Amino acid sequence: MITLYDMPLSGNCHKVRLLLSLLALPYQTQPVDLRGGEQRSPDHLRRNPFGQVPVLDDDGLIVRDSQAILVYLAKRYGGTQWWPDDAYQLAQIAAWLSTAANEVANGPAKLRVHHKFGSPIDTAAAGQTADKVLGIIDRHLQHQDWLVGDSVSIADVAVYPYLALAPEGGLNIAAYPNIIAWFHRIRALPGYVTMPGMWQS
């Protein structure tokens, strides 16, 4: 059985919920009370020494980090549509996973945590990072439907949640028409699931 150590308002957890649902994989969630500090409990630190969610437990195999979990699920359960054989395509997917963990996390995701939960951040730096990454992604999607190749991949799943949650960080996502068109394509996928706070058309 797959168990996702989860927090309903976490975009990182949503990446995993979205892929599990797109793959139609049965799973259960185990909520981790982040406000109460449960992520720093000895039990959770054994699962993830960084004291964060998401963590996946697949019949005793523990995987931490949203990007790593997407890789695991795509390779283990997804077939070549989700984990291509081609080295160049895989490298492109890895590049976007890296963007999700860096620029998207330090731009739109950080602004959201600040606006929604009051975390102190350097708002000017996060704003600059957000503008840059949103512009790059919007231009990238001008001539292609998906971030990599000609079908959805874990690159899209990794980048999507914090872009769709960007309005909660005070960002005007409607200024990026190619991103909005990509939102619509993602939302039309069989098995798509949303979460509270995501951009509404």
Ligand SMILES: N[C@@H](CCC(=O)N[C@@H](CS)C(=O)NCC(=O)O)C(=O)O
């Ligand atoms: N690189 C990690 C980041 C995970 C992360 O930042 N998780 C947040 C929730 S979205 C968390 O667990 N925060 C609790 C804390 O840091 O105390 C990933 O992609 O999974």
